[in-house]
Amino acid sequence: xxxxxxxxxxxxxxxxxxxxxxxxxxxxxxxxxxxxxxxxxxxxxxxxxxxxxxxxxxxxxxxxxxxxxxxxxxxxxxxxxxxxxxxxxxxxxxxxxxxxxxxxxxxxxxxxxxxxxxxxxxxxxxxxxxxxxxxxxxxxxxxxxxxxxxxxxxxxxxxxxxxxxxxxxxxxxxxxxxxxxxxxxxxxxxxxxxxxxxxxxxxxxxxxxxxxxxxxxxxxxxxxxxxxxxxxxxxxxxxxxxxxxx
Amino acid sequence: xxxxxxxxxxxxxxxxxxxxxxxxxxxxxxxxxxxxxxxxxxxxxxxxxxxxxxxxxxxxxxxxxxxxxxxxxxxxxxxxxxxxxxxxxxxxxxxxxxxxxxxxxxxxxxxxxxxxxxxxxxxxxxxxxxxxxx
Numbered sequence: 007x008x009x010x011x012x013x014x015x016x017x018x019x020x021x022x023x024x025x026x027x028x029x030x031x032x033x034x035x036x037x038x039x040x041x042x043x044x045x046x047x048x049x050x051x052x053x054x055x056x057x058x059x060x061x062x063x064x065x066x067x068x069x070x071x072x073x074x075x076x077x078x079x080x081x082x083x084x085x086x087x088x089x090x091x092x093x094x095x096x097x098x099x100x101x102x103x104x105x106x107x108x109x110x111x112x113x114x115x116x117x118x119x120x121x122x123x124x125x126x127x128x129x130x131x132x133x134x135x136x137x138x139x140x141x142x143x144x145x146x147x148x149x150x151x152x153x154x155x156x157x158x159x160x161x162x163x164x165x166x167x168x169x170x171x172x173x174x175x176x177x178x179x180x181x182x183x184x185x186x187x188x189x190x191x192x193x194x195x196x197x198x199x200x201x202x203x204x205x206x207x208x209x210x211x212x213x214x215x216x217x218x219x220x221x222x223x224x225x226x227x228x229x230x231x232x233x234x235x236x237x238x239x240x241x242x243x244x245x246x247x248x249x250x251x252x
Numbered sequence: 253x254x255x256x257x258x259x260x261x262x263x264x265x266x267x268x269x270x271x272x273x274x275x276x277x278x279x280x281x282x283x284x285x286x287x288x289x290x291x292x293x294x295x296x297x298x299x300x301x302x303x304x305x306x307x308x309x310x311x312x313x314x315x316x317x318x319x320x321x322x323x324x325x326x327x328x329x330x331x332x333x334x335x336x337x338x339x340x341x342x343x344x345x346x347x348x349x350x351x352x353x354x355x356x357x358x359x360x361x362x363x364x365x366x367x368x369x370x371x372x373x374x375x376x377x378x379x380x381x382x383x384x385x386x
Binding site for chain 1: 354355360365368369370376377386
């Protein structure tokens with residue numbers, strides 16, 4: 007089964023290789039993503055995030071899900087010395103960077119719960135891969151139709167934060183300016199919640215983000231810096247290399 | 253001087269992550285200073301070779317870290333670890349980054365990871381080509 011739908015303004019591709027009917031489970035996956043968008047989008051005036059930001063809700067009144075998201079945001083803010091910050095001065099609360107990975111991972115978990123054993127869910131370039139090996143290409147930062155590495159993922163998640171697609175949209179909370187030290191950060195982790203948050207946070211940190219992400223337990227990293235130099239962790243599961251065991 | 257101090261504080265904050273990935277050389281750690289807690293920046297001295305500033309001792313999850321920074325004018329001339337944790341896990345858990353050259357390749361893949369693409373940009377993307385194959 008292979009389906010593509012557009013949620014939160016980006017394409018979501020789901021491929022399930024198991025025998026059997028997973029149409030209902032797929033509906034649930036896309037439904038959960040739409041629900042996350044409705045509840046947590048800062049671009050929707052009636053979302054829980056917008057109501058919290060306007061003071062109509064207090065932090066103690068938010069749902070357990072939003073409390074979990076905000077706790078993750080705070081964890082990464084502290085861990086990056088303030089580079090990753092969802093409350094930038096002069097801007098509204100914007101937890102999108104954490105919400106995306108968190109909600110896509112939870113949607114993928116619905117498929118596993120429904121009995122799917124071999125599937126890959128790609129939400130706008132962030133990937134949850136289950137029951138592989140799956141070959142996950144990483145987009146080349148300069149050439150949209152080329153790859154800069156190919157990963158082999160059995161069970162895990164891959165997220166990339168980069169500057170080529172939407173311009174300088176990630177801000178370093180320490181300076182208030184767009185982060186420009188790195189061109190592309192790809193993180194492989196056990197869950198997309200972690201991979202996406204770590205990739206965004208490392209990107210916000212700039213040059214020091216590569217080493218920071220590499221030191222996160224369970225994270226493998228592939229980074230292209232502004233000079234187009236590449237650094238990566240030795241354990242990165244590059245297809246065709248002995249380390250490809252993730 | 254106030255500006256220099258804020259620079260020092262930033263530098264030290266930046267160094268805390270740095271030592272964590274630095275491969276331990278010979279398994280030894282330095283403890284040139286026996287002081288454990290000093291208000292920061294604890295002291296500075298100027299000599300012909302520059303201004304020397306000791307940083308705050310920062311408690312990390314692996315133990316206390318303190319650095320000393322030597323300035324040549326506004327630039328950092330040298331950084332020395334006065335304290336770093338002597339913790340076996342710091343050696344075991346040290347990830348090393350490998351440098352590579354940026355390659356451009358095409359390959360048979362199942363899916364593509366990249367910066368978030370918009371629904372508008374999707375049509376032209378590699379992932380759209382993969383999805384079209386079914």
